[in-house]
Amino acid sequence: MLDVASTGFADPVLDAQAQFRALADALARPGSLRAFTPRLTPPVGFPAALASIALTVADHETAIWLDPAFAADPGIAVWLAFHSGARTTSDPSEAAFAFVADIRAMPPLAAFGLGDEAYPDRSTTLVIAVESLAEEGALVLSGPGIETDRRLGVTPWPEGFSAQFAANRALFPRGVDLILAAQGVIAALPRTTRIREA
Amino acid sequence: MNAPSPAETGYNFAYLDEQTKRMIRRAILKAIAIPGYQVPFASREMPMPYGWGTGGVQVTAAVIGPDDVLKVIDQGSDDTTNAVSIRKFFAKTAGVATTTRTAEATVIQTRHRIPETPLSEGQILVYQVPIPEPLRFLEPRETETRKLHALADYGLMHVKLYEDIARHGHIATTYDYPVEVAGRYVMNPSPTPKFDNPKMHRSPALQLFGAGREKRIYAVPPYTDVVSLDFEDHPFEVQRFEKPCALCAATGVYLDEVVLDDRGGRMFVCSDSDYCASRRDAGHRGEMAGDALPAGQS
Amino acid sequence: MYVAVKGGEAAIDNAHALLAHERRGPADVPEIAPDQIEHQLSLAVDRVMAEGSLYDPALAALAIKQARGDLIEAIFLVRAFRTTLPRFGHSEPLDTARMAIERRISATYKDLPGGQVLGPTFDYTHRLIDFMLAAGVTPPEPAEAEPECGAVPRVTDLLDGEQLIEAETPRDGEPVGDLTRAPLDFPADRDLRLQALARGDEGFLLALGYSTQRGYGRTHPFVGEIRFGEVMAEFVPEELGFAVPLGPVALTECQMVNQFHGNAEQPPQFTRGYGLVFGQSERKAMSMSLVDRALRTREFGEDVVAPAQDEEFVLSHCDNVQATGFVEHLKLPHYVDFQAELGLVRQMRAEHEAARETLREAAE
Numbered sequence: 001m002l003d004v005a006s007t008g009f010a011d012p013v014l015d016a017q018a019q020f021r022a023l024a025d026a027l028a029r030p031g032s033l034r035a036f037t038p039r040l041t042p043p044v045g046f047p048a049a050l051a052s053i054a055l056t057v058a059d060h061e062t063a064i065w066l067d068p069a070f071a072a073d074p075g076i077a078v079w080l081a082f083h084s085g086a087r088t089t090s091d092p093s094e095a096a097f098a099f100v101a102d103i104r105a106m107p108p109l110a111a112f113g114l115g116d117e118a119y120p121d122r123s124t125t126l127v128i129a130v131e132s133l134a135e136e137g138a139l140v141l142s143g144p145g146i147e148t149d150r151r152l153g154v155t156p157w158p159e160g161f162s163a164q165f166a167a168n169r170a171l172f173p174r175g176v177d178l179i180l181a182a183q184g185v186i187a188a189l190p191r192t193t194r195i196r197e198a
Numbered sequence: 199m200n201a202p203s204p205a206e207t208g209y210n211f212a213y214l215d216e217q218t219k220r221m222i223r224r225a226i227l228k229a230i231a232i233p234g235y236q237v238p239f240a241s242r243e244m245p246m247p248y249g250w251g252t253g254g255v256q257v258t259a260a261v262i263g264p265d266d267v268l269k270v271i272d273q274g275s276d277d278t279t280n281a282v283s284i285r286k287f288f289a290k291t292a293g294v295a296t297t298t299r300t301a302e303a304t305v306i307q308t309r310h311r312i313p314e315t316p317l318s319e320g321q322i323l324v325y326q327v328p329i330p331e332p333l334r335f336l337e338p339r340e341t342e343t344r345k346l347h348a349l350a351d352y353g354l355m356h357v358k359l360y361e362d363i364a365r366h367g368h369i370a371t372t373y374d375y376p377v378e379v380a381g382r383y384v385m386n387p388s389p390t391p392k393f394d395n396p397k398m399h400r401s402p403a404l405q406l407f408g409a410g411r412e413k414r415i416y417a418v419p420p421y422t423d424v425v426s427l428d429f430e431d432h433p434f435e436v437q438r439f440e441k442p443c444a445l446c447a448a449t450g451v452y453l454d455e456v457v458l459d460d461r462g463g464r465m466f467v468c469s470d471s472d473y474c475a476s477r478r479d480a481g482h483r484g485e486m487a488g489d490a491l492p493a494g495q496s
Numbered sequence: 497m498y499v500a501v502k503g504g505e506a507a508i509d510n511a512h513a514l515l516a517h518e519r520r521g522p523a524d525v526p527e528i529a530p531d532q533i534e535h536q537l538s539l540a541v542d543r544v545m546a547e548g549s550l551y552d553p554a555l556a557a558l559a560i561k562q563a564r565g566d567l568i569e570a571i572f573l574v575r576a577f578r579t580t581l582p583r584f585g586h587s588e589p590l591d592t593a594r595m596a597i598e599r600r601i602s603a604t605y606k607d608l609p610g611g612q613v614l615g616p617t618f619d620y621t622h623r624l625i626d627f628m629l630a631a632g633v634t635p636p637e638p639a640e641a642e643p644e645c646g647a648v649p650r651v652t653d654l655l656d657g658e659q660l661i662e663a664e665t666p667r668d669g670e671p672v673g674d675l676t677r678a679p680l681d682f683p684a685d686r687d688l689r690l691q692a693l694a695r696g697d698e699g700f701l702l703a704l705g706y707s708t709q710r711g712y713g714r715t716h717p718f719v720g721e722i723r724f725g726e727v728m729a730e731f732v733p734e735e736l737g738f739a740v741p742l743g744p745v746a747l748t749e750c751q752m753v754n755q756f757h758g759n760a761e762q763p764p765q766f767t768r769g770y771g772l773v774f775g776q777s778e779r780k781a782m783s784m785s786l787v788d789r790a791l792r793t794r795e796f797g798e799d800v801v802a803p804a805q806d807e808e809f810v811l812s813h814c815d816n817v818q819a820t821g822f823v824e825h826l827k828l829p830h831y832v833d834f835q836a837e838l839g840l841v842r843q844m845r846a847e848h849e850a851a852r853e854t855l856r857e858a859a860e
Binding site (some may be wrong): 209211213215239240241243244245247248250252272273274277278279280281282283285309311328338339340341366367368370371373374389390391392393395397411413437452453454455469483 | 504505507508572575576578579580582625676677678679680681682683808812817818820821822823824827828829830831833835836837838839840843844847
Binding site for chain 2 (some may be wrong): 058
């Protein structure tokens, strides 16, 4: 059932544009923090940043995967279907976008759509809710979009996740891209980024 | 600045409907994540002809917002008719501020040039691309070129460049000069003169490429390696001009040849009209500028 | 002193004003109205609707007026308008067996159920300029007859009954592709190929179809049937669950019957080439069906040896809006690139001259 207190964008055209620019900028400058202040009221249990990213990029042409925590609340899928038209899928490998409540409990990155050598764009973009993002942190990033290197702190950052991401990097041009969202801020880790733990 | 409402123009903000913008935005995000790879997108029919910037216009329409300041150039100039026409289109459909000043623009749409003024972090450069596939004139089939990109098999391109050297003593490609992006994809920089290729290398700005008729979008993120293909014994080099700009005395910039009469008289002036005007505003004078030429009114 | 050219904006505005003036022509000649174009130049309207891929005769007529009769320009106007229209869903497949037939001919049978109906055709007119038309005459009333009632079976259905022609299996439930919503990807399925051909340039398809007749990918075609008339377009709104009529659409359909030798698994059967276009255009529908059959070469395990059989070549170049845009873009300034070429040619000529000079000196 649709949560009656929830809303879509206050201004569907200009809000989507502003959110897209923040997303594009985050992806173009991996690990940099972008202020992200969506003007919408998502259903209870679905973070506003994730809801806002969904309305910005998803529609009836894209399939969405929800992790078990989000999938357990049918109100989230109903809200997504009502405001974006996007259908949910239970197969992470066929999702254009995957929404993850808990980075510690999600399937391995290789379980998502990785694209193929001829069409590496046919891959999943993961949108992951985290507790916090910080400019000074344990991760040292380099690669396209980063002038020399850049520090990033992600909480939580599970044991072994850096190694998984390195394996994802090694698949290039195949692979998944990650968007991390905390309260009021996002950062992105595209497949091109190299991560070293300081 | 307030955006015009659909009721005022009869069309959505920046012309495209929201579904189309989302589709283009998804392609742009993928393009940024896979530097130099051509992402297929469902290019729409635009109210200007294919080949006249429909790809660049669709990319600009998908990224631009009411706070942006737009600059449009063709051949380096803000005053060429197609640049004027595209600038007007966005002023009308998106109500955005426009400028001719490179430094003031947040979004710059271009055909055939990269501005001389170095770009900065807050800027997006949108290229209009006629033929996005760097291998197209060596292999006309999409099914084949897609395989070659998948295998990173760029031998054909090296053979072509080497044949140039064998026949002419030079690589005979002067524009549309192929580059390798982030060590993986060979990419077509669009028909900019090769003079501009080094500006793409590790630029602080985000570079987006739109090919409407061919239905491809690709990107070079900021601070990304863009290397012009060459050989050890024939290193890549850019065009050099013997004289400075006749109006602003700039050197190390790309110049247009202007024919003055039918007796071989000619002069060379900056192709980047904003750069030239800015220098003249700052008091620089070339040999044909004349003292009477008022600053800012070139 | 040199002053660079400026004032592009004023020049563009002036050019548009002059265009509007030329479009109107001499003020003492009455202005043409879109409804005159719609009803008296209806075949031009049909072509604009077919290649503009939008069924709206009044809009197509207006586009022709705006384009000063340049049909490709009018098609472009209609296409650009069409892009901005919201999509509510897909119509039900049109059933051409239920067509209200105005014209129907078969070249494969002398007579057949439903009969041969000549209808409005240029076919047997003598192409003599009719100077009476210049004066404006009221034509005699055409003869009338009771319309054929009920469905008229298609010739291919008759052949199908005997299994003499390959079966056409509907892909129920499978989504039909739309090249205006997803970029074309090769190899393309027949649904997308037919869509591309239906929107494709009449002249280009005519030439390609003709080339198959001259041996560049021969298909031994027979016109099984050509029919022209109106078919009701229907739509099933999700909330109703049953089809509601949207309105009649005039269509020309061509079913080409082509030779095919069977193989070990399949007994010999005729094969199909299909053409369907908005309005009345037999030339386009026939050309389309010839090219459709030619593009099925791979499907039948035959070798691709001719242009009309080459899917990438045909589909990449059949759209006249794309083609005209890219050909005409050569009008745009290219002086930056030309400068680059000029510089290189001058440099190479200088080197050439120097090399000859060296040779000459060595010889002396």
